[in-house]
Amino acid sequence: xxxxxTSLILIGIYSVLxxxxxxxxxxxxxxxxSMVGTVFGGLFLSLIYLVLYDFIYRIPDLSGKWEFxxxxxxxxxNPYNNMEVTYLTIIWNEGRNIFGSGEKIFEKNQKEEIExxxxxxxxxxxxxxxxxxxxxxxxIVIHYIEDGRKRKSSTIHKLKLxxxxxxxxxxxxxxxxxxGSSNWIKKEYDQI
Numbered sequence: 441x442x443x444x445x446t447s448l449i450l451i452g453i454y455s456v457l458x459x460x461x462x463x464x465x466x467x468x469x470x471x472x473x474s475m476v477g478t479v480f481g482g483l484f485l486s487l488i489y490l491v492l493y494d495f496i497y498r499i500p501d502l503s504g505k506w507e508f509x510x511x512x513x514x515x516x517x518n519p520y521n522n523m524e525v526t527y528l529t530i531i532w533n534e535g536r537n538i539f540g541s542g543e544k545i546f547e548k549n550q551k552e553e554i555e556x557x558x559x560x561x562x563x564x565x566x567x568x569x570x571x572x573x574x575x576x577x578x579x580i581v582i583h584y585i586e587d588g589r590k591r592k593s594s595t596i597h598k599l600k601l602x603x604x605x606x607x608x609x610x611x612x613x614x615x616x617x618x619x620g621s622s623n624w625i626k627k628e629y630d631q632i
Contacts, residue, residue: 454484497574500601503532507545508624510595510611517616524548528627531566538568538582563587568597577601580609588615597622 457480505528512523529542543561547554556562568582577600586593599609599622607624 451484451487454480454487497572499533499536499570499572500578500604501533502538502570502580505530505627505629506607506624507627508597508607508622510613510618510622511620512618513620515616515618517618519550520616520618522550523618527564529564529566533570536570536572538566538570538580540566542566542584544586562589570601580607586615599624 507526507528509524509526512520512525515521515523524547525544526546527542528545529540531538531540533539542564543556544564545556545561547556564584564586566582566584568580571579571581573579580597580599580601582597582599584595584597586595593613593615595611595613595615597609597611599607601607605626609622610620611622612619
């Protein structure tokens, strides 16, 4: 709120000074009028840019607890077809860079549904970045390495930010060359 008030005060001061400068100058001072107009115009445009960048087009804060589900639609290993895998993650972003970790908590395949208890959960390490889009949904790329039961695998998600609590997109996984859709939902958590 302080930034908005400061921005409005600066715009007001600019307007008053510009009005006074134009009122006080006459036709004999066209050079001075031109210089004053250029300086104040530059300051005004800079201020508008900062307000837009800070308040309207800011980088989203994704920090928090997220749950995402991958639904496999293509794979080289038929038993994985239509498999749903859910992970619970904690991520944070520092500017455009994303970091985090998580655990596989649920798997639904053609034969069974498995809820992983704490000691059986598979860990993942997450990295990614945000691509700021000014006229469309922001794009997010997430890469994680899964320390699987048999071997490590790598997965990449290409996502679009739909709201502060929903991210949708697709994934490709090196395990069984699996690919499909990905749905991220932000979860509430107790404040510390």
